[in-house]
Amino acid sequence: MANRIMLNETSYHGAGAIQEIANEAKARGFHKAFVCSDPDLIQFKVTAKVTDVLDKAGLSYEIYSDIKANPTIENVQHGVQAFHNSKADYIIAIGGGSSMDTAKAIGIIAANPEFADVRSLEGTAPTKNPCTPIIAVPTTAGTAAEVTINYVITDVQNKRKFVCVDPHDMPIVAIVDPDMMSTMPKGLTASTGMDALTHAIEGYTTKAAWEMTDMFHLKAIEIISKSLRGAVANTKEGREGMALGQYIAGMGFSNVGLGIAHSMAHTLGAVYDTPHGVACAMMLPIVMEYNAECTGEKFREIARAMGVEGVDAMPQEEYRKAAVEAVRKLSADVGIPAKLEAVKEEDLQFLAESAYADACRPGNPKDTSVEDLKELFRKIM
Numbered sequence: 001m002a003n004r005i006m007l008n009e010t011s012y013h014g015a016g017a018i019q020e021i022a023n024e025a026k027a028r029g030f031h032k033a034f035v036c037s038d039p040d041l042i043q044f045k046v047t048a049k050v051t052d053v054l055d056k057a058g059l060s061y062e063i064y065s066d067i068k069a070n071p072t073i074e075n076v077q078h079g080v081q082a083f084h085n086s087k088a089d090y091i092i093a094i095g096g097g098s099s100m101d102t103a104k105a106i107g108i109i110a111a112n113p114e115f116a117d118v119r120s121l122e123g124t125a126p127t128k129n130p131c132t133p134i135i136a137v138p139t140t141a142g143t144a145a146e147v148t149i150n151y152v153i154t155d156v157q158n159k160r161k162f163v164c165v166d167p168h169d170m171p172i173v174a175i176v177d178p179d180m181m182s183t184m185p186k187g188l189t190a191s192t193g194m195d196a197l198t199h200a201i202e203g204y205t206t207k208a209a210w211e212m213t214d215m216f217h218l219k220a221i222e223i224i225s226k227s228l229r230g231a232v233a234n235t236k237e238g239r240e241g242m243a244l245g246q247y248i249a250g251m252g253f254s255n256v257g258l259g260i261a262h263s264m265a266h267t268l269g270a271v272y273d274t275p276h277g278v279a280c281a282m283m284l285p286i287v288m289e290y291n292a293e294c295t296g297e298k299f300r301e302i303a304r305a306m307g308v309e310g311v312d313a314m315p316q317e318e319y320r321k322a323a324v325e326a327v328r329k330l331s332a333d334v335g336i337p338a339k340l341e342a343v344k345e346e347d348l349q350f351l352a353e354s355a356y357a358d359a360c361r362p363g364n365p366k367d368t369s370v371e372d373l374k375e376l377f378r379k380i381m
Contacts, residue, residue: 003210005255008147009172013244017177018050021092021135022057024173028133033061034088036079036103038069038095046139046183047094054092062086067095070154070161070269070276071102073118079106080116083132090133093171094180096192097143097276100136101151104169107131111168118153122162123359129168136171139180141231141242142192142277144199144250146174154270159350161266163359178236178243186232189242190334191277193228196246197327198261198280200224201288201302203253205295206363216252220245221305225330232334260368261287263358264377267351272342281336282380285328287364290376292320294366299323306330343381348374 012020025033033054037047042065054061064086066078083091083106093103105118111129115121136146145151149167154160184192203209204217223245230238264287265279292299303311303323311319332338343351352373355361361368 003212005212006149006167006170007251008170008174011147011174011176011247013176013247015177015179015240017175018053018137018180021050021137021175022053022059024135025059025090026057030090030133031060032086032088033059033090033092034083034086035061035063036067036091036093036095036099036106037063037065038067038099039065041095041099041139044183046180049180050092050094050137061092062088067098067102069098070273071098072154072156074156075102076105076109076118076153080109083110090135092135092137094137094139096138096140097145097152100138100143100145100171101153103134103136104131104145104151105153105164107134108166108169119155119162121153121164121166124165127166127168131169134171135173135175137175137177137180140184140188140192141181141239141246142195144196144246144254146171146176147247147250148254150254152266159270160354161270163266165359174247176243176247178239181239181243182234187335189232190228190336191275191281193224193231193242193246193277193334194281194284194331194336195277196242196249197221197224197228197330198284199246199253199258200249201284201327202258202261203249203256204302205291205298205365206257206259207365208256208363210256213252213256216248218301218305220249220252221302223248225306225326228330229333257363258360259287259291259364260355260361260373260376262360263355264351264373266358266360267354268340270354271347271351272340274340274342278336281331282338282340283376285324285331286376286379288324288327290372291364291366338380340380343377345381348377351377
């Protein structure tokens with residue numbers, strides 16, 4: 001079996017990278033942008049940093065902002081219609097996972113209208129055409145949606161999120177500019193950063209992991225562990241480190257998948273509207289403990305990447321515990337709660353069944369069951 005690696009056609013990294021948007025648009029012969037960005041980013045003038053670049057270059061655009069934190073089927077449907085009405089020929093997605101996931105779904109359906117039923121995109125839909133070209137500009141350091149083949153949509157009617165995995169949805173250009181992330185509040189910086197760490201650790205331990213993705217994931221764990229506390233404090237070094245670390249994590253997990261920490265986080269987000277990064281941070285150490293017996297020596301390397309000293313002298317049980325505790329400490333240091341009061345005993349069966357059905361679950365290093373997932377959910381009550 002061959003291992004596949006898919007990455008952006010082009011990516012720019014560093015302060016001021018957004019200036020390259022105009023150059024890329026002109027070089028590719030684009031005429032009008034459909035700008036996907038959420039209302040808060042528009043209100044706080046973050047989106048304007050990009051539209052100012054377009055204005056200065058004389059490039060036409062139209063803004064679409066019907067986007068929720070957990071983007072819904074309706075957000076996508078409205079967006080597809082707005083895109084067609086705009087007569088745009090490319091998309092600029094500005095924001096976190098919500099804006100980029102919405103843009104990906106819009107772009108896929110615009111190019112593959114037979115998938116107009118958004119639910120038909122769940123899993124690995126057999127789309128035939130690359131999506132409408134997307135230039136992705138992340139404003140959070142966490143989702144890495146700018147370099148992945150994944151997006152997540154919320155089915156409000158059925159209280160569930162569904163994961164779509166499609167090589168046709170990857171943005172052609174990623175603009176990873178830490179200046180675009182400098183206005184993130186502390187709580188959002190912390191939660192998106194823990195999402196990135198979860199990507200790196202789950203990608204490193206997933207069943208499909210191999211040498212090339214291990215390289216990405218271990219470096220991402222190292223950078224994120226060094227940078228997240230500083231990013232929450234809004235230091236320049238912390239912001240720059242997280243911008244890079246989350247992207248590197250995305251380079252890996254997009255190609256090998258994730259595990260049940262994400263399956264469970266998707267479910268918590270769909271049922272309780274829990275912010276995705278917060279849910280990931282709560283579940284990650286619990287899932288790591290559950291998976292430990294199936295990870296060989298990988299927890300030693302996780303502990304090492306997170307700065308734990310003396311791991312080579314530790315027996316297996318000790319370095320596994322050290323890796324989990326390093327994750328717990330980082331999460332606590334950046335203010336993530338360990339418990340979710342919304343979870344009730346009567347919800348556990350639905351939560352567990354939903355997580356079991358999630359597309360990330362098969363990649364988990366340890367085979368699981370609905371009953372196992374119920375017990376894991378119980379640990380955050």
